[in-house]
Amino acid sequence: MSEAATHPVTEPVARPELLASLDPLLREWLPRQRWFAGKGRPVTGFSLVTANELLPTSGQLGLLHLLVRAHQPATPAQGATAQQGDCYQLLIGVREALPPRLAPALIGHVEEGPLAGRTVYEALHDPRPADVLLEALRSRARIGELRFERDHRQRIRGGLAPRLVTSEQSNSSLVYGDTFILKLLRRIVPGVNPDLELPRMLAREGCPRVPAPAAWMTADIRDAQNPAAGETYVLGVLQPFVRGATDGWELALHGLAKGEDFGGEARALGRATAEVHTALARALPTTTLGHVQMELLVEGMTERLAAAAQAVPALRPYAPGLRTAFDALADLAAEGQTWTAQRVHGDLHLGQCLRSPTGEWSLIDFEGEPSKPLAERRMPQPPLRDVAGMLRSFDYAARSNPRTTTGPAPAPAPAVSEWADTCRAAYCAGYAEVAGRDPRTDPVLLRAYETDKAVYEVLYEARHRPDWLPVPLAAVGRLAASP
Ligand SMILES: Nc1ncnc2c1ncn2[C@@H]1O[C@H](COP(=O)(O)OP(=O)(O)O)[C@@H](O)[C@H]1O
Numbered sequence: 001m002s003e004a005a006t007h008p009v010t011e012p013v014a015r016p017e018l019l020a021s022l023d024p025l026l027r028e029w030l031p032r033q034r035w036f037a038g039k040g041r042p043v044t045g046f047s048l049v050t051a052n053e054l055l056p057t058s059g060q061l062g063l064l065h066l067l068v069r070a071h072q073p074a075t076p077a078q079g080a081t082a083q084q085g086d087c088y089q090l091l092i093g094v095r096e097a098l099p100p101r102l103a104p105a106l107i108g109h110v111e112e113g114p115l116a117g118r119t120v121y122e123a124l125h126d127p128r129p130a131d132v133l134l135e136a137l138r139s140r141a142r143i144g145e146l147r148f149e150r151d152h153r154q155r156i157r158g159g160l161a162p163r164l165v166t167s168e169q170s171n172s173s174l175v176y177g178d179t180f181i182l183k184l185l186r187r188i189v190p191g192v193n194p195d196l197e198l199p200r201m202l203a204r205e206g207c208p209r210v211p212a213p214a215a216w217m218t219a220d221i222r223d224a225q226n227p228a229a230g231e232t233y234v235l236g237v238l239q240p241f242v243r244g245a246t247d248g249w250e251l252a253l254h255g256l257a258k259g260e261d262f263g264g265e266a267r268a269l270g271r272a273t274a275e276v277h278t279a280l281a282r283a284l285p286t287t288t289l290g291h292v293q294m295e296l297l298v299e300g301m302t303e304r305l306a307a308a309a310q311a312v313p314a315l316r317p318y319a320p321g322l323r324t325a326f327d328a329l330a331d332l333a334a335e336g337q338t339w340t341a342q343r344v345h346g347d348l349h350l351g352q353c354l355r356s357p358t359g360e361w362s363l364i365d366f367e368g369e370p371s372k373p374l375a376e377r378r379m380p381q382p383p384l385r386d387v388a389g390m391l392r393s394f395d396y397a398a399r400s401n402p403r404t405t406t407g408p409a410p411a412p413a414p415a416v417s418e419w420a421d422t423c424r425a426a427y428c429a430g431y432a433e434v435a436g437r438d439p440r441t442d443p444v445l446l447r448a449y450e451t452d453k454a455v456y457e458v459l460y461e462a463r464h465r466p467d468w469l470p471v472p473l474a475a476v477g478r479l480a481a482s483p
């Protein structure tokens, strides 16, 4: 990430009064955003990490790039580490008044401070600010602490019409002329982000299953106490847009609704997953997990279960049964079995797989589980973790319709159950064709990872989509009862 900047370094806008004037509006607006990670806890205040003007706010249309910390009371599981508050990337448009087409983007009207009397809004809905970002990436701009870089081997045309992706996301994405897609990370953390790191590695390895990053955006934040030290945050990644693609989730639901077989696609997905795993194992170090490392892994699973059961009472009755999956893994490790660990996707599910109109599968979104610390997400892990994620996803698809709002989801009709079983078997068979090893030959690790994932999903759904909670709860019931 060290290509030379072609633009002069400008000074960042360091105006605490700016944030003070936006504070009441952000307090109301931020918690309503799908990508806000701190749902369920009030925002008690903000602090400014950095502010940069991408378009002068004194003009008709201003564009502010802000990194702000949202302060919230810590959850018991977070303890003191949460005291700093999560850091969010915001792109704020500033106008006298909003044209009607931008009404859904409104954040509010500023009453005092440097922007008094002006209207602020979510700038990504507006083509002009979106264009500014693409131009900055194209020209490798450096604006204050923001650094825009690109892979010089990929041509990025200017003037591509932007549109904001409106599907449910943990971040925000802009599509430019159906040629590129820019993902802007929302909750940002310092350090190497696997969503940029792994696709770049895979591109270097010549793996065609992952769109290769064409450009990226970072922020170098100096330490206020020690200006010589600082941290880099990855803020966004531009990659080729897979035109006309359907994601695996949509495709699976469509197939289910029409009673169509998904086995062929599941098998191709298994092959694609194994291709990515093989390339990652070539590109980055692998390691052997023995007794001690597996104990730590099992300990992590057990702790996550305890924390999830604490937060979601409906999980509690299943906890003892679920723990047997983790104990069985610990027993195998104690008997001397070892496992190979490598870099993996970390949050693989049907929605992270895109099928092109010609039938080629690509995997996207290598960020890992966003709620986990970066260091943990970047650790080598047994590749079965991703396999388990996909197996959970087939189960999700089978149980998502009809969904209930209380209790576990009803058992799917026999044909739907059979659909999920066929997908599981086909996915594992496809994986084995490329990797040379069938995931089903390691049932204890697979069950432990499926259990861990289902527990994660219970917490995820309780926080983000409570009406989906019955779906992972049904799996939890099954996994807790299985030997
Ligand atoms: N390279 C791509 N080509 C086409 N569509 C993409 C591409 N990357 C992402 N998308 C679309 O954008 C959505 C969000 O991308 P994703 O990386 O999963 O973001 P998030 O982490 O916010 O969930 C995906 O579900 C997919 O529909």
Ligand SMILES: O=P(O)(O)O[C@H]1O[C@H](CO)[C@@H](O[C@H]2O[C@H](CO)[C@@H](O)[C@H](O)[C@H]2O)[C@H](O)[C@H]1O
Pocket (backbone or CB within 6 Å): 168, 169, 170, 249, 347, 349, 350, 351, 365, 369, 370, 389, 392, 393, 394, 396, 397, 457, 460
């Ligand atoms: O795609 P993200 O990185 O934002 O992942 C998060 O959100 C996913 C839901 O959008 C969630 O996935 C869960 O629901 C899917 C159906 O919507 C299902 O296919 C997955 O198997 C299930 O885990 C994912 O867990 C979460 O991290």
